[in-house]
Amino acid sequence: MKQKKENTTEKLKIGLYGISGCAGCLLTVIYEDCFTEINELVDIKAFPLIKEDNYKGPLDYCFIEGTVCFDEDIITLKKLRKRSKYIVALGACSHVGGVPSMKNFLNKDKVMRFVYPKYNHLKSTNPTPINKHIKVDYYLPQCPPSKKEILEFVQAITSNRPFRLTEDPVCFECRKKGNPCLLNQGQLCLGPITRGGCDALCPTNDTICYGCRGPCPDANIHAFKELLKEKGYTQKELVAKMQTFAGLQFKEFEEEKSTWLEK
Amino acid sequence: MQKIIKINSLNEFLTNLIKDYTVIAPVKERTTKFKAILDPKQIYLDKITKIPLKKFFLPEEELLLAFKENKITEVRPKTKPTIIFGARKCDLNAINVLDKVMKDPNYMHRRKNTILIGMYCTHPDKYCFCESMELINFYDLFFYPYNGHYYISIGSKKGEALVKHLPSAKKEITLKFKNTKKIKNKDIAADYQNTIWETDANKCLSCSACTVVCPTCNCFDIKDKSLINKKQGRRTRSSASCQLKSFSRVAGGKAFRDSRLSRFKHFVYHKIVYFKNRHKIYMCVGCGRCLRACPTHIDWTKTINILSKTKKIQKK
Structure with a gap:
């Protein structure tokens, strides 16, 4: 009994917040097989998506989902940073910018007029991942993040183990599963330059890899470009694929000045 | 001493084996790979498999031990006696290489439980260069297709027991092919x-x-x-x-x-x-x-x- 009491007092205080985004990553956490186990290990103090009255005091770990699209987002982020010991970027949007970050490479006004033809009062800014505004301690990539990885992370923080993302490319897991290579079939798959850890979810289902987990730290983008040139793809097609999720990070990776946690 | 079997009656020979053994042979699904078969018609021998034979001996994710509080239980594989059919000479030699390195109980268990039946490959493609790698004869049984018959070379007693009922061949047939790709000097x-x-x-x-x-x-x-x-x-x-x-x-x-x-x-x-x-x-x-x-x-x-x-x- 004594042990149990100690456990309840020792539980880490966790908050799950979302800024501009589809809330899909937070939804992944609520899935039955994931949520019950997380709830057992940590104390979920704040979760505005499913809770009405949320704890407003200091937190140990704060999970943040979404991209910074408005100035209000930056204010919320800075408040959360002050309140919590560690910030965890949850999902591709907060990790690398996600789909909204595509706007960085397009004409802002054109995009604005295309999506909202009537509302002229709206302001349009460049969507950026959260680490451009606050210090981020951990990243849980992928769109949506894998339940396995979320659980692994929560297990690691509750038992004081270090948590590290894999540095192997998607290809390694894909090949181990025995999938036929989509690149060899002539499709533009970003597997060789994308960070693994997703169990090659897309290539296993015969869909190309879009690079939602950002570049693999050891990627050989130069050789990959040469290969695509040989196969008859243009630079534009490759860049368009890379910009689907992690365009900003791929760009920084090529320029070799990555600000992301592990290079 | 070689045994002989008609090409048409190979299916019958294999169906008999499937009754007593797990038979693993190359099949064509999303990729070509070695897989347990139930019907000899599934076998696909035209091309070399993309996934190698080692996946059977060294599974992708193998459970070695499980622990519960202070109790540790080692897990051993439970495999039926297995026959690997249709492996090429290179595949069989690869097993010989693995035998030299892998000495752990799980591998040894699978290895002892297995009979290797090789098949002469009629179509080495432009990537094959096995001729240059000094391969040895390493098999329990090896099939050479020749003139409407399979001539079966016997490599071990385990293999001999499987083909006891078949008639002996009058002359010995061993075939050799030529690779287009070669490594000339391997001293690098x-x-x-x-x-x-x-x-x-x-x-x-x-x-x-x-x-x-x-x-x-x-x-x-x-x-x-x-x-x-x-x-x-x-x-x-x-x-x-x-x-x-x-x-x-x-x-x-x-x-x-x-x-x-x-x-x-x-x-x-x-x-x-x-x-x-x-x-x-x-x-x-x-x-x-x-x-x-x-x-x-x-x-x-x-x-x-x-x-x-x-x-x-x-x-x-």
């Missing part, structure tokens, strides 16, 4: 520092395709995982790849094979030089799977041939 030990390797290494994407499809690559990674209550857990073994940086990463974050070049050279030198020095056989069996699987078409056999050519010119 002195060329480790040669800059020629850089061209290949610069093309490498570090995708690990070559090591995953290699029938003799056997490096593995052991992981411990605990369940959420932290009282139960399991230890698993899964394959690793020397072409990845994480392979040589140690505590503190240092990776010993940091450059792509050193990783690539290690792959080639392990196959051709290091293993030969230690075990007297080449680790590479010349199946050409790494060349077929490589997305950027790196051909290290070509590089070795260029090396030997330049050497000849230097001597003159």
Whole structure:
């Protein structure tokens, strides 16, 4: 009994917040097989998506989902940073910018007029991942993040183990599963330059890899470009694929000045 | 002494085997691979399988032990007596290579339980270079198709028991084929520092395709995982790849094979030089799977041939 009491007092205080985004990553956490186990290990103090009255005091770990699209987002982020010991970027949007970050490479006004033809009062800014505004301690990539990885992370923080993302490319897991290579079939798959850890979810289902987990730290983008040139793809097609999720990070990776946690 | 069987009655022979054994043979699904079959019609022998035979002996994720509080139970594989049918000469020699290195109980258990039946391959393709790799006869039974019959060579007592009922052949048939691809001079030990390797290494994407499809690559990674209550857990073994940086990463974050070049050279030198020095056989069996699987078409056999050519010119 004594042990149990100690456990309840020792539980880490966790908050799950979302800024501009589809809330899909937070939804992944609520899935039955994931949520019950997380709830057992940590104390979920704040979760505005499913809770009405949320704890407003200091937190140990704060999970943040979404991209910074408005100035209000930056204010919320800075408040959360002050309140919590560690910030965890949850999902591709907060990790690398996600789909909204595509706007960085397009004409802002054109995009604005295309999506909202009537509302002229709206302001349009460049969507950026959260680490451009606050210090981020951990990243849980992928769109949506894998339940396995979320659980692994929560297990690691509750038992004081270090948590590290894999540095192997998607290809390694894909090949181990025995999938036929989509690149060899002539499709533009970003597997060789994308960070693994997703169990090659897309290539296993015969869909190309879009690079939602950002570049693999050891990627050989130069050789990959040469290969695509040989196969008859243009630079534009490759860049368009890379910009689907992690365009900003791929760009920084090529320029070799990555600000992301592990290079 | 060879046995003989009609090509038409092979299916009957196999159906009889399926009754008593798990029969593993090459099949064509999303990829070509070795798989347990129930019907001999599934067998696909036209092309070399993309997934090598080692997957049967070294499964992708193998449970080694499970623990619950303070009790540890070691897990042993439960396999029925198995027959591997339709393996090519290179596949069988790859098993010979694995036998030299893998000595753990799980592997030995699977190995003892298995009978290897080889099949002569009629169509080596442009990537095959097994002729250059000094392959030996390593089988329990080996089938040579010739003139409407299979001539069966017997390699062990285990294999002999399977073909006792078949008639003996009047003459012995052994077939030989010719590869278009060859490695002429395999003595590359002195060329480790040669800059020629850089061209290949610069093309490498570090995708690990070559090591995953290699029938003799056997490096593995052991992981411990605990369940959420932290009282139960399991230890698993899964394959690793020397072409990845994480392979040589140690505590503190240092990776010993940091450059792509050193990783690539290690792959080639392990196959051709290091293993030969230690075990007297080449680790590479010349199946050409790494060349077929490589997305950027790196051909290290070509590089070795260029090396030997330049050497000849230097001597003159």
